[in-house]
Amino acid sequence: MEQFLQFLKDWGALIVAALSLIVAIVSLIKSFHSQWLQNKIYELDKKLKSYELEKIAKVEAEKNFSRVEARIVKVGKHYRLKIWNSGNTVVYNVSAEIDKEAGIVILEEKMPFEMLEPQKGFEVSAIHYGGVPKFKIITIWFDESKTQHQKEQFVDI
Numbered sequence: 659m660e661q662f663l664q665f666l667k668d669w670g671a672l673i674v675a676a677l678s679l680i681v682a683i684v685s686l687i688k689s690f691h692s693q694w695l696q697n698k699i700y701e702l703d704k705k706l707k708s709y710e711l712e713k714i715a716k717v718e719a720e721k722n723f724s725r726v727e728a729r730i731v732k733v734g735k736h737y738r739l740k741i742w743n744s745g746n747t748v749v750y751n752v753s754a755e756i757d758k759e760a761g762i763v764i765l766e767e768k769m770p771f772e773m774l775e776p777q778k779g780f781e782v783s784a785i786h787y788g789g790v791p792k793f794k795i796i797t798i799w800f801d802e803s804k805t806q807h808q809k810e811q812f813v814d815i
């Protein structure tokens with residue numbers, strides 16, 4: 659026992675210092691690892707918030723999005739030009755232009771249609787006297803801020 663006490667007296671402080679150093683090194687490594695994990699979490703959180711902001715901005719943009727579309731449909735022996743507002747805002751002065759090569763004449767003078775609410779539409783009678791089977795329809799409209807828009811569509815009969 660006396661030898662053990664002498665050993666502790668000579669080397670005890672050194673052993674305690676070595677153990678303290680080992681604990682400090684392990685603690686430092688764990689600290690670096692947890693800081694690295696915290697940085698990864700921060701970056702992922704930042705990306706997630708950025709994605710959420712983009713998604714919100716996209717939803718807001720779609721709320722104010724205007725779009726007008728048109729098609730030629732055959733009803734019995736007659737043709738109709740159908741024009742509708744597929745956007746989410748009211749549109750104004752809606753009209754459509756059809757290629758001359760299509761061989762289609764619009765009979766009714768409803769265009770420009772003064773105001774068209776979202777998801778609403780109107781029809782006009784048309785005569786098809788021959789022409790190309792595939793042609794272009796251009797719809798033109800103004801949004802609430804008086805900005806002119808147009809959409810080109812290729813349709814067939």
